[in-house]
Amino acid sequence: MNPLSCAAAARLSLLRRAAPQRLPQRQTACPYSSSSSRVPLAFEHHKPPKDGRHHQDAPIIFMHGLFGSKKNNRSVSKVLARDLKRHVYTLDLRNHGDSPHAPKHDYLAMSGDVAGFIEQHGLKSTTLIGHSMGAKTAMTLALTEPSLIANLVSVDNAPVDAALGTDFAKYVHGMRKIDESDVTKQTEADKILQEYESEIGIRQFLLGNLHRPDGGKVLKYKVPLDILAKTLNGLGDFPFKDPGQVRFEKPALFVRGTHSKYVPDEVIPLIGQFFPRFSMVDIDAGHWVISEKPQLFLEAVIDFLSPKE
Incomplete structure (x- = not known):
């Protein structure tokens, strides 16, 4: 099953679960479409000032990279909640932090978990921010279930197959x-x-x-x-190969470290094919952009997410 039919199967599965009378479930090999394969994700909730939005309205979901956890982005998440007056949820992806362990660890599975988190908490117009592994998880979910996502920020990763360091x-x-x-x-x-x-x-x-x-x-x-x-080898891959089949037509920001190898200039045209409304910010840093240059990272994200005149 290709990724496009996988996304269609996921939407069909959601409709079936919402219907008052259940229809017979058609068996599929798509790993994303089965809600039974999802795991509940541990999280931290960073609240905005009292005059901020309702917790379900335009929240931000922040996803760490490989071997990371929800604790990694705690400081910048508090600043985003304060300055943007939006609720921020930092997640532990599967097999990380306090979230459950599961034998399957790929981007369709991880993005399915995040979709389940969004549905479980009734979140609307969600912003995804992800670093490295979390960035590919965010891109996968945006391409698979664009109706759940308002925009995304990919930090030092691209929608391309590339070997991990x-x-x-x-x-x-x-x-x-x-x-x-x-x-x-x-x-x-x-x-x-x-x-x-x-x-x-x-x-x-x-x-x-x-x-x-x-x-x-x-x-x-x-x-x-x-x-x-x-x-590890599979985490360098990206599940979507053909940008002619799937696109995310909403705003996307790509933040890359200029001393990192993960977003070379030659992949920029491919980013534009998958994410035609993308913008890019370069930061003088390596792969660990957020921890190396937190202030520059925050400035880029706050500018991207702030209402435009």
Whole structure:
């Protein structure tokens, strides 16, 4: 089943669930169309000032990248809620943070979870913001269910098949070594990670996934490393190949780090084919745009989302 028929199946499934008399369900191999495959997502809710909007009206959903969590974007989300007077929901995508683990980890599955979150909370005119893996999740949902989305912000990723950096596989090795070492202190875990990553900021990001199961002393990773290791190659892919079949005709902002490889100049025409109303902002940063240059990121997003005269 191609992605376009997948989207049609998803809409048909929603209509069937809303109908007072249920119609027989036609079996389909489309992973997106089955609501039973969705997982409920953990989230944080950042509220605007008291004169802000109703929580269902034009909220912002913020999605992290691989090995991230809802905590990563807490600071910028609070600023967006305050300055735009909109509710902001930061999510834990499946197999991350406090959200459930599931064997399937691809963009159709993750975007289906986010669609379920939007439906569950009755959100309308939603803005999607996603970094890296979260960006491709946002793009997938916008192309699959455009009626749920008002606009989107993709941070340092593009609608194209591109291999993940080798760093991510290296990080999995380091995280597995920590799990196997039964460390009891974060400093011990950091010492192990130093063999795999020299930059302290990235190590602290990866160490943010550690917790003490069942109140014990030993630190373990929350993320299911075996599942994520198996899906690393697929996370570089994008489920839509033909922009002639699917387009998102609403505004889209692409923020890219000029020192990152994920949005090279040669993919800009393809971005325009999938997202014809896109704009782009370049920030002097690497792949971790939000943490490296939070103020410039906020300025770009607030300008994009502010009402125009």
